[in-house]
Amino acid sequence: MSAPSPFMQEAIRLAASVRGRTSPNPWVGAVLVRDGQVISRGATAPYGGPHAEAAALAGVDARGATLYCTLEPCVPFEGKRTPPCSDAIIQAGVARVVVALLDPHVGGTGVQRLRDAGIEVAVGDGAEAVTDLLRPYLKWRQLGLPYVIAKFAVSLDGAVGAPSAGVTWLTGQAAVERAHRDRDWVDAILVGSGTVIADDPALTARPGGQPADRQPVRVVLDARGRTSPDSRVFAPGAPVIVATAHGSPPEWREAIVRTGATLLELDRSSGRLELRQLLRALGQRNIQSLVVEGGPTVHASFFEADLVDEVHAYVTPRLLGSAGIPLVPQGASLPVIHIDPVEIAPLPPDVLIRGYTGSWQPPLPILAPER
Structure with missing residues (x-):
């Protein structure tokens, strides 16, 4: 066009x-x-x-x-x-x-x-x-599901960090700022309980280093009830949704609800939380866009279920070697995914590779005929 x-x-x-x-x-x-x-x-x-x-x-x-x-x-x-x-x-x-x-x-x-x-x-x-x-709005209107962006930082040899070597943060300030600008417009951010336990993130949008007036909904996947109710993710400022499995510990559930968070019970599929069921629940709450920030097991689950619409890969000029935690966990069976079209944005010293997976495509524009 x-x-x-x-x-x-x-x-x-x-x-x-x-x-x-x-x-x-x-x-x-x-x-x-x-x-x-x-x-x-x-x-x-x-x-x-x-x-x-x-x-x-x-x-x-x-x-x-x-x-x-x-x-x-x-x-x-x-x-x-x-x-x-x-x-x-x-x-x-x-x-x-x-x-x-x-x-x-x-x-x-x-x-x-x-x-x-x-x-x-x-x-x-x-x-x-x-x-x-309008891709997020169009998908939500068509399917009732949020538009899913998989966001991760990765080294040149495909690792997301190397905690044993003291490397827990990969990207520079320009990449961090870009990620916070994206947080500033999306409706929700999702991480797994492992990320909360390891990093204790606030999951807030802070473009320019300042908290944004509007904060995204924070979503935590925790099938087994491992997330501490004292975690920073439960701090005031934005709604929190914790998705768990039937049968997670009742005492933990009660503690999570006392923080003010919403608890969602999901079915399991192949031992994992049913992600499509989660997306339907989020769509019913008018969440049109969702950034999945990890960790590797969570990313793999979304890719394996063909639920990722867009990728934001921040590539940093490092080699983490044998100490690195791989982006794709051992045993994961990810399909081949072609990102198209591709946008490459230099964010020195890092590079953002962004593009669509083709998991969902917006309908072709419908043009009303002239009279």
Whole structure:
């Protein structure tokens, strides 16, 4: 597909600026234009607040103008908390609307509603870029499951650390900052109990070294009940979900619940917690994006179950040798996975390799036919 038009590029920039802060609504941007000049801009507010289109239309004369929006304007439906954007566009007297992508939750009815009101509507400008930006929302809408990002740091010889040699932290500050920026937009972070026991992580987003205003949900996998309720992951500031197996110790469960965490009981599959069941439960809680941060056994379980959508591999210029803990645990049977397309971002002294696994693919953009 062709590159987005300049006005749609601005709408996409606005959408990206609120990525992950609008759940369960999609992050959307809108730009109002008259005579080749931008009149106003808008981006979706946190849930319950104005959508991008309404924000762009507020307080301006939009009669005869063109509205560029990254996603199809919404329509009335039962339980809706905000006025429909399609109605606001019609009432404002907008002459033309350019939509990048149809919303699977709206299904073309928003475009049709505008056309029935005599508004010219074009669909498809920037569809590919917006599809890429909205991958978590699109997967959640289609399957009810969060979009899963596997994030790990690895040495040149495939190790994630070497505690016996005093190497527990691999990457430099630039890579750490990038990882915290990603934490800042995702809905949840997941680790296994082994990581909590070994590292006692806070699992908070700290871009620029400062705690973010919005913190992701913290998810811990602990089938056997090993995580201490005194761990830093239970500190105030964000919800915590602990996924465990039927039959984990009752006293431990009671202690975890007393921290304020939510306890999820999962079935086992081949001796491991049923991860797809976990993802369904997270999706029902409006968690659209999930970063899996490890450790190696947890990563292997997600890859073996074909549940990883995107990989963020931070490669550090070290060789850890025989002291290194391998990224792929002994006995794991990972499939061959091709990452495509690949983005390589230098974060000196490290490199980020990022790309999609193909486990799930967004539906091809559906373009509403012109009338």
